[in-house]
Amino acid sequence: MSESNQQVYDNAANYYRSYKFAESIGERSKGLKRGYFRKKLGRAALITVGVLVGAGVVGGIMNGIGFWGVMISAGLIAGGVWAAMKFPKxxxxxxxxxVQSDLKTLAGKTEIWLETQRLALPKPAVKIINDIGTQLDMLSxxxxxxxxxxxxxYEVRKLMGEHLPELISGYRAIPEPMRRKSNDTGKSPxxxxxxxxxxxxxxxxxxTQQIAKGDIDNLSIRGRYLELKYDKTGEAE
Incomplete structure (x- = not known):
């Protein structure tokens, strides 16, 4: 990943993290985020129980922990819960x-990646992104x-991990003032x-329909139609 693309990705990721429960484009991404949140709650609960057990043991040995013991325990619980809910992101x-994701989580992870891209895309494209989320829910x-x-x-991973990201990343690499200008193809970026x-x-x-019908052997992604890359002038390669 080039330095410029990495910066674009980092900016999108930082926004997404600060907007953790942004409207999901599909149930699969919502499920992954919900599962991650529950894991954080679980860690917070373990920390709380650990502090309480520790305080109980110390209190039993010392015949009580006193006011400051209670305050220290409360501080440890508060700090531990805060850290568990905030980290890791x-x-x-x-x-x-x-491209390397397992098939069970591929749709959800693709939806999450698409959600990080919405701010940089024109409104008509955002609507299609939401529609893609619906299709990914059906495909999962x-x-x-x-x-x-x-x-x-392999074909499905290539569609999710190569064709789709290349299309959006190629568009985002074009300077914003040039995105609405027609190029040699007669279309704007x-x-x-x-x-x-x-x-x-x-x-x-x-x-989705091919797999549902059992026509897996004949499944072929029309990659030649999807490899839409753009150079910095906004012209299709």
């Missing part, structure tokens, strides 16, 4: 990790039918982005 998926149960080593699993996202949404729907 939820890791935001990257295109690199999406079908992915359970795939073996991790099957060629179809905004229009190309919307067209590409619409195509990916349809492709996800098609993959």
């Amino acid at each position: 939820m890791k935001i998926p990257t295109p690199e990790t999406l 149960p079908q992915l359970q039918k795939l073996d991790e080593a099957e060629p179809a699993a 905004d229009e190309q982005l919307i067209s590409g996202l619409s195509l990916i949404e349809k492709e996800i729907s098609g993959v």
